[in-house]
Amino acid sequence: MGNKKKKAALDRENGVAPGLIAKTKKRLVVAGGRSHPELTAAVAAALGQEVAPVEHRTFASGEIYARFEVSIRGCDLFIVQSFGQPVNEWLMETLIMLDAAKRASAKRITVVAPYYPYSRQDKKGRGREPISARLVSDMLKTAGADRVMSVDLHAAQIQGFFDGPVDHLFAKPVLLEHFEGTLTATDRETLTIVSPDMGRVRVADTWSDSLGAPLAIIHKRRDPKVANQVSVHEIVGTVDDRTCLLVDDMIDTGGTIVKAAQALKANGARKVIVAATHAVFSDPASERLQDEAIDQVVVTDTIPLTESRRWDGLTILPIAPLLATAIKQVFEDGSVTSMFGGDA
Numbered sequence: 001m002g003n004k005k006k007k008a009a010l011d012r013e014n015g016v017a018p019g020l021i022a023k024t025k026k027r028l029v030v031a032g033g034r035s036h037p038e039l040t041a042a043v044a045a046a047l048g049q050e051v052a053p054v055e056h057r058t059f060a061s062g063e064i065y066a067r068f069e070v071s072i073r074g075c076d077l078f079i080v081q082s083f084g085q086p087v088n089e090w091l092m093e094t095l096i097m098l099d100a101a102k103r104a105s106a107k108r109i110t111v112v113a114p115y116y117p118y119s120r121q122d123k124k125g126r127g128r129e130p131i132s133a134r135l136v137s138d139m140l141k142t143a144g145a146d147r148v149m150s151v152d153l154h155a156a157q158i159q160g161f162f163d164g165p166v167d168h169l170f171a172k173p174v175l176l177e178h179f180e181g182t183l184t185a186t187d188r189e190t191l192t193i194v195s196p197d198m199g200r201v202r203v204a205d206t207w208s209d210s211l212g213a214p215l216a217i218i219h220k221r222r223d224p225k226v227a228n229q230v231s232v233h234e235i236v237g238t239v240d241d242r243t244c245l246l247v248d249d250m251i252d253t254g255g256t257i258v259k260a261a262q263a264l265k266a267n268g269a270r271k272v273i274v275a276a277t278h279a280v281f282s283d284p285a286s287e288r289l290q291d292e293a294i295d296q297v298v299v300t301d302t303i304p305l306t307e308s309r310r311w312d313g314l315t316i317l318p319i320a321p322l323l324a325t326a327i328k329q330v331f332e333d334g335s336v337t338s339m340f341g342g343d344a
Contacts (some may be wrong), residue, residue: 035090036082046324073105083117084303095143102144110147114302119154137161152277171277187243240268250278254285261293
């Protein structure tokens with residue numbers, strides 16, 4: 001035993017039992033699943049450490065196996081796992097890693113899920129529907145997660161689904177820093193922040209305040225019986241001869257964003273720039289987003305993107321520094337809220 005121990009004497013008046021007192025120190029350990037190893041490595045590097053080795057296997061039957069190759073007993077473990085495709089396989093792998101970590105006696109386990117799976121299924125839109133985002137939270141908790149950390153949840157209410165602390169991070173500082181350094185003087189003078197739907201108005205409003213630009217809103221309707229089908233109705237606000245910055249939390253098939261961009265250009269927009277946190281990019285998103293109505297797309301790397309899903313007009317910003325800062329705050333019992341001016 002490396003730690004020096006001393007005995008605690010029996011203290012009947014204060015109800016203290018005799019025993020040994022160990023001067024243990026907290027230990028931060030970063031591990032990751034197979035969904036986004038580059039992100040896990042970048043987070044660990046930003047924290048000045050290596051990724052804890054984990055043995056992963058997928059058997060011929062499709063069953064998943066995970067084993068920590070080093071002792072994690074008593075550590076503060078952060079499991080980094082993104083949930084791009086195939087989402088169900090990565091979710092199952094996370095649950096198995098959580099079970100392995102719990103049985104290996106990790107003291108506290110935090111799931112760092114930059115993109116939270118099933119986040120769009122956060123409520124019942126019709127009768128007899130599941131609330132799958134809540135189900136995912138229940139599974140994480142049951143498997144052994146003490147805490148969850150995620151970036152730009154599709155619905156803030158998901159924080160209440162998990163029975164424990166949830167650190168809801170925002171990618172806005174990362175994206176904002178990029179635009180403050182790349183927007184031209186003309187872009188800044190004619191900038192309008194655009195919300196692609198009513199659900200993103202609050203987020204777009206914070207962008208409007210940060211960049212000192214007016215806000216426009218696109219009113220749309222979605223058929224609840226047909227997935228990924230959107231029809232744009234009208235634009236509230238002035239976009240004629242303006243540089244429009246469309247802000248959203250995620251881009252899946254790209255249908256919403258492309259139709260919004262086309263509507264903006266049809267109403268006289270000079271330039272349309274798209275900013276989103278999560279590049280889900282389900283087919284045929286990459287092809288759609290190269291539409292002539294869109295001048296540039298800026299996303300973060302919360303989800304891995306293969307070369308086939310990239311193009312010249314796409315900019316990918318690193319999210320690892322933000323995650324590393326939040327992890328350090330949690331480990332040192334600091335304030336995550338202070339990273340976002342009290343909004344987290």
